[in-house]
Amino acid sequence: MIAGVLAVYAVLATTLLPRLLIRARWADRAPRLAITLWLAACTSAIASAALSAVAAAIPPDAIGHSLASLIEACFAMLDDGVDLGTMSAGSWLVLLSGGLVVARAAYGVGAVMFTAWRERRRHAEMLRILGRRDHELDAIVLEYGEPLAYCLPGRQAKTVVTTAALQALTPEHLAAVLAHERAHLRGRHHLVLALADGLDRAFPGVPLFSRAKEEVVRLVELRADDVAAHRHPRVHIAAALVSLATGRAPAFALGAGGENALTRVRRMLRPAVPLGQREKLAGVTAVGVLLAGPAVVMLFPGLTALIAHHCHDLFVF
């Protein structure tokens, strides 16, 4: 029963939930909350799939009685070889598939992080030979004809601008761009992106994960713009964006097309009203429900038994 509910939830979360989330108009007004919501949805789907397998594998009477006996049963399964031996082949298979889901997710994210780390190290090495440290800008300047600004996350995080970008930008605009890049670094956006990318690679074609990745890639840019806008006039960020995005060689048009640039410039010029308290609360609640939901469903019978037990005590005394 519990296993069924969780399994159905996992299916709905991976297929219908992204359609619901993508329609959220408020996402561009609160990119950080939207990113959290997408990642919570991903975690929720994986957790429910894994817990569904656990629920299916442990004997129903263990779940049914009380929280204590459920935990007891789990522990018994974990450290008692004898108990494991008595499990049916079906239970084993179910448990194994649940474990596979988690392992696949972990492997996907780990692989992306590792590749990224290796590429970053290689790039940092290249920067060491080609780049020039500019102490005033607190950035590495790279002699290069394409106007680019980017950051290299990691332990020795670096912000990089090319000489062409220095020529294309006024000092104020450059400062705004560097603030944007530092917002990526400080916000640990590379980890957020690695998580979304890793899950998409682990489960290709699953609507939730592919949508989450697309959205997170877009939303971190909006978030970095917003952070930069705390310290810099929005119009500078917009102007810098236009200067950097104009006249780019086609080879450098990767990922986001002009559409995102347009959204970003418009957002900077016409700031939307930030979310109200109630909307924020609703968002945070949604995150909480997504994260805690699967565990609550899993423990539901146990919890009700526990509460019933306590209430009984209350009645007695």
Place this chain on the structure above:
Amino acid sequence: MRVLGDLESTIMDRMWSYRRPASVRDVLEDLRRDREIAYTTVMTVMDKLHKKGLLRRQALGKAYIYEPVLTKEAFTAQQMRETLANSGNQAATLVHFLERLTPEESAALEAALRVYPPRGLGS
């Protein structure tokens, strides 16, 4: 390690500036104008740069003469192309300020920018 890394960068810069092949001895004499440095150190670093594919070398008598494989510009371009090509998973590696606008779009936006006066911090 850090010092060796800086030395790699210095030596590459010198090699690029010569625009002709140079031996370890040539580079050593050049560097010695600024600092005290051992022949073996320069030799080690140049050997490393050769192994990394930045310098190519040719035996000339008992020593090697070295030469950059690519010009600085060509090397930068190659490295950047590779980095950016890898970033199909842009996600994980570098976060780019890499948007692209068509000339019409940017013309329209620039017009919009002229209309918007800067309204102070965070406005």
